[in-house]
Amino acid sequence: MAEKNKAESSKKIRTRFAPSPTGWLHLGNARTAIFNYLFARHNGGDLVLRIEDTDRERSKKEFEEAIIEDLKWLGIEWDEGPDVGGPHGPYRQRERFDIYKKYVDILLKKGYAYRCFCTPEELEAEREKAKKEGRPYRYSGKCRHLTPEQVEEYLKEGKPYVVRFRVPDGRDIVFEDLIKGEVKFNVNDFGDFVIVRSDGSPVYNFVVVIDDALMKITHVIRGEDHLSNTPKQILIYEALGFEVPKFAHLPIILGEDRSKLSKRHGAVSVRQYRFDGYLPEALLNFLSLLGWYPKDGKEILSKEELIERFDIEDIHNAPAVFNKEKLYWMNGVYIREVLDLDDLTNRVINYLKQYKEHLDKEDQPVAELILQKPYEYIKEVVSKVRDSFFTLKEFPKRAKPFFVDKVELTPEAVKHIEKITPEVAKQIVELYLQKVKDMETFKGEDFKKVAKQVAKELKLKPGMVFKTLRVALTGETQGVSLDLLVDVIGKEATEKRLESFLSNLG
Numbered sequence: 352m353a354e355k356n357k358a359e360s361s362k363k364i365r366t367r368f369a370p371s372p373t374g375w376l377h378l379g380n381a382r383t384a385i386f387n388y389l390f391a392r393h394n395g396g397d398l399v400l401r402i403e404d405t406d407r408e409r410s411k412k413e414f415e416e417a418i419i420e421d422l423k424w425l426g427i428e429w430d431e432g433p434d435v436g437g438p439h440g441p442y443r444q445r446e447r448f449d450i451y452k453k454y455v456d457i458l459l460k461k462g463y464a465y466r467c468f469c470t471p472e473e474l475e476a477e478r479e480k481a482k483k484e485g486r487p488y489r490y491s492g493k494c495r496h497l498t499p500e501q502v503e504e505y506l507k508e509g510k511p512y513v514v515r516f517r518v519p520d521g522r523d524i525v526f527e528d529l530i531k532g533e534v535k536f537n538v539n540d541f542g543d544f545v546i547v548r549s550d551g552s553p554v555y556n557f558v559v560v561i562d563d564a565l566m567k568i569t570h571v572i573r574g575e576d577h578l579s580n581t582p583k584q585i586l587i588y589e590a591l592g593f594e595v596p597k598f599a600h601l602p603i604i605l606g607e608d609r610s611k612l613s614k615r616h617g618a619v620s621v622r623q624y625r626f627d628g629y630l631p632e633a634l635l636n637f638l639s640l641l642g643w644y645p646k647d648g649k650e651i652l653s654k655e656e657l658i659e660r661f662d663i664e665d666i667h668n669a670p671a672v673f674n675k676e677k678l679y680w681m682n683g684v685y686i687r688e689v690l691d692l693d694d695l696t697n698r699v700i701n702y703l704k705q706y707k708e709h710l711d712k713e714d715q716p717v718a719e720l721i722l723q724k725p726y727e728y729i730k731e732v733v734s735k736v737r738d739s740f741f742t743l744k745e746f747p748k749r750a751k752p753f754f755v756d757k758v759e760l761t762p763e764a765v766k767h768i769e770k771i772t773p774e775v776a777k778q779i780v781e782l783y784l785q786k787v788k789d790m791e792t793f794k795g796e797d798f799k800k801v802a803k804q805v806a807k808e809l810k811l812k813p814g815m816v817f818k819t820l821r822v823a824l825t826g827e828t829q830g831v832s833l834d835l836l837v838d839v840i841g842k843e844a845t846e847k848r849l850e851s852f853l854s855n856l857g
Contacts, residue, residue: 364396365569368422368429369559371403372415375620378673379574379604379612381425382638386601387572388427389639389661399566400432402443403559405552410445421621425631426654431566439566444558451553454561454591455514455546463590464546466512467494468505489542490515514547516557516587524582529570529599530666536582544583556583564593572599572663599663602642605670612673626709628702628744632689633682642671651684683741695737696730702743714747720754721747728839735835752825752836758848764822771815773856778809779819780856784849793845795838823852 366387370380391398400422404410419434431437441447458464467490474490481488495517497505505512524536546557559580563571578600588595606616624634636652644667645652645660652660686695703710703718710718721729732753733746740749752758760768768776782805787793790801806816821833824845837845 362569364391364394365399365567366391366396366572367399367401367563367566367568368427369401369403369562370418371406371409372411372418373406373409374414375622376418376421377620378638381421381621381634382604382641383572383574383601384422384427385425385635385638386643386661386663386666388429389657390570390572390663392658393661396569397430398428399437399439399568400429400434400442401562401566402433403555405444405555405558407445407552415443417622421625424625425621425635427635444562447558447562448553450565451558451561455553455557458516458546458587458590459514461590462517464514464516465495465497466502466505467515467543467545468497468510468512469494487540489539490544492543495543511549513545513549515543516546516583516590518543518586524585526581526585526595526598528578529597529663530602531578531600531668534578534581536579538582538586541583546587556580557587560584560587560591560593563596564588564591568596570597570599572601575600575603599666602667603670604641604673606673609670609672616673616675626706626744628706628742628746629678629682630685630690630698630743633678633685636685637678637681641673642666651681651689679741686740686742687738692730692734692737696726696733699733699743699746700726700729703747706744710744710747714751717747717751717754721750724754731839735839736831739831749831752827752831753839755826758824758826758851760822760826761828763828764826767818767822767828768856771819775811775815776819776822777853777856779805779811779816780823780849780853782809783816783820784846784853787842787846787849790842793837793842795834795836798834798837824848 368384368387370376370384376384388398390396400419402415404415415433419432422429429435431439431442433440433442436442455464459466469490473493477491478488494515518538518541520538522538524538526534528534544556545554547553562568581598581600585595587593604612606612608616621634625631632654635654636650636657639652639657639661640650643661643665646662646665647660649656649660690698700722703722707715707718732750735753736746736749740746783801786801786804790797793801802816802820803813805811806813809816817833818828821830822828824833824836825831840848
């Protein structure tokens with residue numbers, strides 16, 4: 352026994368992520384991919400990417416390409432897969448049908464599977480009977496006992512059939528889940544199950560076993576929703592003489608109201624978070640903490656730190672709660688504290704180039720103006736406002752005053768002018784403009800000093816003066832610190848904006 356344990360521990364760990372290309376990569380699947388990746392890398396193992404595209408109607412090439420692109424964007428790398436190849440391919444299930452047929456034939460020959468010729472009407476009658484008797488439905492096993500001659504006769508008649516796995520009666524399937532501990536299922540809960548449909552296509556529970564065994568997967572880490580599939584798969588492993596891998600079923604993800612995670616909780620695709628200006632490092636970091644937490648309690652972790660700290664034994668069995676506000680906060684931390692200024696500036700520029708159409712409509716013209724400016728100017732603006740935006744998508748809105756030539760007043764700004772009267776607004780701006788013109792240089796550090804002088808001379812509250820100058824320079828009643836603004840746009844642009852405001856005031 353000790354020798355067996357030693358051999359198991361010395362075997363190279365191999366995990367896999369096997370998405371179906373029937374839609375975009377959603378957050379639950381992304382977390383599964385991340386946990387497989389972290390576990391493999393932490394233990395010096397391999398990660399295999401396999402595309403489960405047996406659903407011919409819903410599987411699309413565009414979704415496969417998008418999933419691969421989004422995984423790479425998150426920073427996940429794999430050692431084998433449809434795009435990089437490997438010794439255990441092909442890595443798309445639709446290219447492996449000949450392999451599956453070989454193992455179906457083995458199961459039929461050894462008596463672990465049989466052809467079932469029951470019609471849909473017969474099966475429906477069985478279901479109705481079970482319903483009336485108040486018991487869960489399981490197939491009666493009617494075709495289990497067909498003689499070889501009967502099977503041959505039905506085949507000659509061209510009678511359609513499915514292939515079912517012959518489940519041993521009354522047995523308990525027990526396995527040690529790396530997260531949930533000992534799990535037990537009785538085979539009477541499900542009965543003989545289909546492994547090949549009547550159209551000849553193999554089903555998930557069969558093909559996943561063949562793929563995992565032939566690809567030498569040692570650890571199957573997947574969502575809790577697959578837990579009920581595990582006993583069926585273990586039976587197939589045993590029937591074919593394959594070594595059963597270790598299983599780990601990840602806790603489900605709930606919304607903050609403790610209901611099943613859905614779009615109303617912000618559970619959209621990874622791609623949507625890209626469109627919304629989230630950083631891959633922040634999303635990777637956040638998803639890693641859904642169900643797992645490092646022993647040292649540190650939350651902001653680089654990919655390398657996640658790999659170093661990740662321990663599958665620290666994954667909680669309890670459901671994980673998705674908190675979109677925390678993701679938003681974490682993304683802001685990466686923008687303010689983690690990325691260096693050049694990196695952040697390049698990300699802002701690339702985001703605006705790639706995803707301009709995903710900006711709010713009013714921010715799209717601002718994005719055009721930003722992209723027309725030289726890199727060093729954009730970088731300076733980023734340095735001034737990085738504390739005020741939490742996603743790349745928010746940058747044009749926060750940075751707008753640095754890039755617009757013509758200032759347009761918001762409804763709130765108009766109300767402010769009406770409240771203090773246009774005459775008072777004109778007095779404030781005219782006096783301020785005159786003082787700026789009289790100065791040889793005008794920097795951000797001078798802004799407040801001059802504003803206080805204006806307030807004192809006009810016997811007005813400083814707050815009123817500051818707000819009026821903000822309206823004149825930005826068209827808004829709140830936003831970026833004006834000392835930062837004038838420090839970037841300079842004396843000449845400041846004078847032009849004040850003159851333009853006075854001109855429009857009449």
